[in-house]
Amino acid sequence: MALDSPELSVSIGNWQLQNPIMTASGTFGYGEEFADFVDLDSLGGMVLKGISLFPKNGNPPPRVVETSCGMLNAIGLENVGIDKFINEKLPRVSRYKSAIVVNILGDSIDEYRELAQRLNDTDIDAIEVNISCPNVKKGGVAFGTDHKMAYEVTRVVRQSCSKPVIMKLTPNVTDIAAIAQAVEEGGADAVSLINTLLGMAIDVKTRRPRLANTVGGLSGPAIKPVALRMVWQVARKVSIPVIGIGGITTVEDVVEFLLAGASAVQVGTANLVNPQTSGQLVEELADYLKSNNMASVHELIGAMEV
């Protein structure tokens, strides 16, 4: 009977997820770190730490600072690089049933192309493209803040692989829906949003910034209302699925994002606070649907009443 086990699966284009709960890149390591806390067979997807063509050391410390109901980070995209990732990290999580999504980041269009080509030969389920990084060749302007560059990255990644392509959008723009439309036109299968909001914090005793990088990305429950608003704005403007990200901690947060028009969500900072969160949310979403007499999660998607 349907009500005993509500339908949790959602589709991103032709790609079927067993449920809409994913983990956000940069908050779930390379997956295996969470094996003691989460049933890694149970998630909709695991989005692994962003990978570049070559290893990155990241920013000097301090890299993280707590703020009201949130945190700032300036990790600087530290990662092992694509070679070590494919040879060492990927084999350790491939055996799990949760879909594997690899987040990629580049300093040029060519790097994005090469990363997509390399990953196309692996058994991962999808590619998420971080376009918040600066374009070194174009004077350091982030790909994700210019709709022409965002379009171009999407088009190149789309042509370089046959995996589903998710474009991860930065909220640090005037009109996020315009960027979403540009990447849809470029051939994206989905958009995920929001990445962190640019922020900073100062130590008033020393008068120095709390992060060595001075500025960093704000995440956690503090950003949820902004994220929810942006998901709603984007979902109304594009026909591809939207994956909602931003301060999700409870099943009510998940439901809010679904109501706003997200087809799936990513849990981010909450993984760092409570490593069991993602697995618990899968169970709690099923319970929520049951206790509200819903047969399918689809009854929630975009169902906000105005």
Place this chain on the structure above:
Amino acid sequence: MSKAQKIQFQIDAHIVDSQCANDICTLVLQAPEIARTAVSGQFIMVATGDEKSHDPLLRRPFSISQCANGTIGLVYKVVGRGTKLLSKMTAGQKVNLVGPLGKGFKLHSQKKHYLVGGGMGIAPLPFLAATLREKFPDDPIAVLLGARNRDELICLDDFEEIDNITVACATDDGSVGYHGLVPDLLPGKINGTVYCCGPWPMMKAVAAISRQRGAACQVSLETMMACGMGACVGCAIQGVDFIENGYLHVCKDGPIFEAEKIWL
């Protein structure tokens, strides 16, 4: 779950005892899973706020000070909102823990073990002393403790329960023991391994003295940390091989490091 044996846990632990005096607190927690797998030098992440409040959002890392009979003990100083909230909790209440985390001390039999602690850095040493006594019943242990004053000289009673151990103290104000800094208490000839936890300059001094006198030294480091389990990589520090291998991470590569891997 496909993984056979869990080594890390997230649990609601009952508070067995919670005491504070002059902003220095001890907390004893019923945490059998963590107590069973923990080794000395490891730490736990403690949720200090109300689960629903999101503020403070992040857990706080604490080294394990005592570990016996299914309980773990912490010693901490009230320094901010998180520790303030924790200090208000009382026996019978529950607190959520993640752990045990990180790499502990590396232990081998020695002619002597030198445990050097400064301020709140003394906290992990009782668990280390008890472990050493259990593993190497005949190895002498010398404990050298430093603090600003008598009130901040923590854990003194914990060492008294251990056999074949000497304890020497140094205070900045001379209220207990030697009037000066704890590195001065290290003997001219060090016959074994030095284990050190305390303020960064003190650890650096102890590491330098150990190196000059040909002794191995392990240090316990602390940084800002969001997750404590290698996911956020926020707790980066530069080791001596930074150019070749990039940053080390206190939560996963440490918190215990060989001193010569951090400082030359």
